Amino acid sequence: MRNFLRLLRYGLPYTLQLLAGVVLLAAVGLLDNFRVLLFQPIFDKVLAPNAPPGPILVGIPRFHLQFDLRMVVPHFLHNAWTVVAFALILSTILKGICDYLGTYLVNYAGFGTITDLRNHLYETTLRRSSSFFHKHPTGTILSTLINDVDRVQNAVSSVIGQFLQQLFTFLVGLALVIYMGGQLSWALLLFVPVVITSARKIGREVRHRTRTGQDKLAEIQNILHETVTGNRIVKAFNTELWEILRFKKAATRLFRANLRSVRIQSISSPLMDSIGAIAIAIFLFIGRNEIMHGHMTIGIFAAFIILLFKLYDPIRRFAYFYNSFQQAMGASSSIFEFFDSEDDVKERHHAVTLKHFERGIRFEDVGFSYSSEEGEHQILHNVDLEVRAGEVLALVGPSGAGKSTLVNLIPRFYDVTSGRILIDGHDLRDLTLSSLRRQVAQVTQETILFNDTVHDNIAYGQPETKRSLVEEAARNALAHDFILRMPQGYDTVIGEKGFRLSGGEKQRMAIARALLKNAPILILDEATSALDAESEALVQAALANLMRDRTVLVIAHRLSTVRRANRIAVLEGGRITAVGPHEELLETSPTYKRLYQLQFMDSSEPVLAAGKEE
Numbered sequence: 001m002r003n004f005l006r007l008l009r010y011g012l013p014y015t016l017q018l019l020a021g022v023v024l025l026a027a028v029g030l031l032d033n034f035r036v037l038l039f040q041p042i043f044d045k046v047l048a049p050n051a052p053p054g055p056i057l058v059g060i061p062r063f064h065l066q067f068d069l070r071m072v073v074p075h076f077l078h079n080a081w082t083v084v085a086f087a088l089i090l091s092t093i094l095k096g097i098c099d100y101l102g103t104y105l106v107n108y109a110g111f112g113t114i115t116d117l118r119n120h121l122y123e124t125t126l127r128r129s130s131s132f133f134h135k136h137p138t139g140t141i142l143s144t145l146i147n148d149v150d151r152v153q154n155a156v157s158s159v160i161g162q163f164l165q166q167l168f169t170f171l172v173g174l175a176l177v178i179y180m181g182g183q184l185s186w187a188l189l190l191f192v193p194v195v196i197t198s199a200r201k202i203g204r205e206v207r208h209r210t211r212t213g214q215d216k217l218a219e220i221q222n223i224l225h226e227t228v229t230g231n232r233i234v235k236a237f238n239t240e241l242w243e244i245l246r247f248k249k250a251a252t253r254l255f256r257a258n259l260r261s262v263r264i265q266s267i268s269s270p271l272m273d274s275i276g277a278i279a280i281a282i283f284l285f286i287g288r289n290e291i292m293h294g295h296m297t298i299g300i301f302a303a304f305i306i307l308l309f310k311l312y313d314p315i316r317r318f319a320y321f322y323n324s325f326q327q328a329m330g331a332s333s334s335i336f337e338f339f340d341s342e343d344d345v346k347e348r349h350h351a352v353t354l355k356h357f358e359r360g361i362r363f364e365d366v367g368f369s370y371s372s373e374e375g376e377h378q379i380l381h382n383v384d385l386e387v388r389a390g391e392v393l394a395l396v397g398p399s400g401a402g403k404s405t406l407v408n409l410i411p412r413f414y415d416v417t418s419g420r421i422l423i424d425g426h427d428l429r430d431l432t433l434s435s436l437r438r439q440v441a442q443v444t445q446e447t448i449l450f451n452d453t454v455h456d457n458i459a460y461g462q463p464e465t466k467r468s469l470v471e472e473a474a475r476n477a478l479a480h481d482f483i484l485r486m487p488q489g490y491d492t493v494i495g496e497k498g499f500r501l502s503g504g505e506k507q508r509m510a511i512a513r514a515l516l517k518n519a520p521i522l523i524l525d526e527a528t529s530a531l532d533a534e535s536e537a538l539v540q541a542a543l544a545n546l547m548r549d550r551t552v553l554v555i556a557h558r559l560s561t562v563r564r565a566n567r568i569a570v571l572e573g574g575r576i577t578a579v580g581p582h583e584e585l586l587e588t589s590p591t592y593k594r595l596y597q598l599q600f601m602d603s604s605e606p607v608l609a610a611g612k613e614e
Helices: 003-009 011-037 039-046 081-125 130-135 138-189 192-229 231-236 238-292 300-340 403-408 434-437 454-458 467-476 480-482 503-515 533-547 558-565 582-588 590-598 608-610
Strands: 055-062 065-068 360-372 377-386 392-396 418-423 440-443 521-527 550-553 569-570 575-580
Touching: 003 011, 003 238, 003 300, 011 138, 039 081, 039 300, 081 138, 081 300, 081 467, 081 575, 138 192, 138 418, 138 569, 192 231, 192 238, 192 300, 238 454, 360 403, 360 608, 377 403, 377 550, 377 569, 377 575, 392 403, 392 533, 403 521, 403 550, 418 558, 434 440, 440 503, 454 467, 454 503, 467 503, 467 533, 503 533, 521 533, 533 558, 569 582, 575 582, 575 590
Parallel strands: 392 550, 392 569, 440 521, 521 550
Antiparallel strands: 055 065, 360 377, 360 418, 569 575
């Protein structure tokens, strides 16, 4: 119920449309049952050859609630057939108009509610810290954003219009059945507990099965995402058969979960059919006695029994509506789990806006750890480091030393678990996230490009940038020439992850994007992938242009980068063990000397000579 109330809050902006739709659908229920009441004069007047002339009454004679149809039809229509035919056609046309407008308005409110929910969910997901995406696989996130929202949409937009129409038809019909049938209609109460109890039990089970099915679907989407994005690895290791079998097993689990859900849902309709058939059979038997004793006319009983038949259809559909509602509630639980999950990185109230970066970055006794099912994992320990404005600081160390974690703390992709990081004397946690990240540009080891044009990839986040500035950034990144050779130049769509580009071209595109952002702080994680000599030279020249007049933290993998740095920090096991220029570290840091020999020196250089100096 809590999730249902939370969903309703998204519908508040559409209250006017919803109320208008509800009123119109209530009119549909009223007019639908009014047409059934016309069977009373049809049997008692139109089809009775000996019926005396006089008023053509419709209503409930038991309570003297009747009116003459001749009052609502033109005066020149005077015989029973024309009066009833006119009333039937007019009520049908009015019902159709109200049905169309009411269904449209209710669906407008429903789709609007779901659109706002989907937008809010996407916005919430996109603003989460990096740890959120580590905890939730991509397939699970996609399943929640698409499949779970689709389940809720089906209930809120598509089903709600049908439900309201059937509800008002049922309520008006039930009132008429009770008034027309008198004591006869009270026998309906015998069936109410059976219907309610069975619907509740089935609905609870449907809700549980829906959640299970959505989880299995998320598992399939995880496999799809991994194998489609990593298709080259799958082919390279010849594991197509293994992945196909893994997918088939997941599909079978989804198949079984869906079958269990269908088994439960399929009980509803035949159960309601059986209950309805028993009820109608009983009323036919009792109604015959009522007519024989003169308590009812054939016309009144005909209207009564037809109304009873019409009650049966909404009751049968209510089981479907209830199941859809329970499916939506099952899906919404995953949606609101995303909303309710605590974010590790939060912006404080009254956070300070960092207008300009001027002095430097300081790490003070910084520690970082993360939790997993295996327990707490400490990545960084007591890091003390200062990076002065305009300085190039290279980070080197063995794999897993914490280099990437250290630089990712600066734009607050994660928050420190101990100590603090200062920019121009401000604790990062006291700054607004937007102003902090405006000061930082990042070129990652994995080049991230979007399935968009070259221009829009370079101008990412700055759509109003002039074309001339985009081209200037591309020239400085030494990308302008190869872009012009593309079919549509800067308007060429480069494909998903830029698959139409070579490795060197991708890197230069990313460098152009960072140049255009023109942030004073640059975080550079050099790509370890090997390039041909020409591409390597172009990328290095582009990087030199990018690093000029900026404060740079670079995770270095190339000798040229190490020598370009003002200082080098050596990380081992999450700790900084040495800081200094290249020549000094070769003398004072055995770890740096070993890394220099293994990573940075060419095989033709005199490694042994360096080794004898230890």
